[in-house]
Amino acid sequence: MADKKIIDQITLKHRLAIAVLSLWPEFSLAAAESSALEVNNAYVREVIPNQHNTAAFMSLENNSSQRQTLVSIVSDEVERIELHRHVHSDTGMAMERVEQVSIEAGDDFIFAPGGYHLMLIGVERSLSVGQNLGVELIFADGQSLDIELPVVGY
Numbered sequence: 001m002a003d004k005k006i007i008d009q010i011t012l013k014h015r016l017a018i019a020v021l022s023l024w025p026e027f028s029l030a031a032a033e034s035s036a037l038e039v040n041n042a043y044v045r046e047v048i049p050n051q052h053n054t055a056a057f058m059s060l061e062n063n064s065s066q067r068q069t070l071v072s073i074v075s076d077e078v079e080r081i082e083l084h085r086h087v088h089s090d091t092g093m094a095m096e097r098v099e100q101v102s103i104e105a106g107d108d109f110i111f112a113p114g115g116y117h118l119m120l121i122g123v124e125r126s127l128s129v130g131q132n133l134g135v136e137l138i139f140a141d142g143q144s145l146d147i148e149l150p151v152v153g154y
C-alpha cells in the first residue's frame with residue numbers, strides 16, 4: 001500500500017513537471033544546466049546506545065537526460081551501507097537487499113520509512129541528534145555525490 005502511494009505521487013509529480021516544461025521551452029534549458037542529480041530531505045536515524053545499525057532516507061532527483069543507477073554508498077564511518085526495501089512477508093514486514101536503484105531521466109526516487117532505505121551496518125561512532133554523517137553515493141556511470149546526512153531522533 002505504502003509503495004503504491006509513493007509511486008502514485010512520483011507519477012503525478014512527473015506529469016506536472018512535463019506539463020510545465022512544455023509550456024515554457026526556456027525552462028527546460030535552465031533545467032539542463034542545473035546539477036544532474038539532486039538530493040533532498042536526506043537524514044539518518046540516530047543510533048540507539050549499544051546498537052550499530054540504522055537507516056537513512058532521502059529523495060533523489062534525476063535532472064539529467066539519462067537514466068541514473070545508484071550502485072553503492074560508502075562512508076568512512078560505517079562498515080557497510082546496503083540498499084534495502086521493506087516487503088510484506090507471511091510473518092509481517094521484512095527487509096530485503098536490492099543490488100541497485102535506477103531512476104529514469106526526470107524522475108524522483110524516494111527512500112522513506114516503510115519503503116526503500118539505506119541500511120547502515122556497523123556504524124563506528126555514536127550518531128546523536130544534531131550531528132552529521134558524510135556519505136558518498138556512487139552511480140553506475142562513475143559519477144559520485146558527497147552528501148551530509150543530519151542525524152534525527154525517533
Ligand SMILES: [Cu+2]
Nearest residue numbers: 084095117119
Ligand atoms: Cu534495512
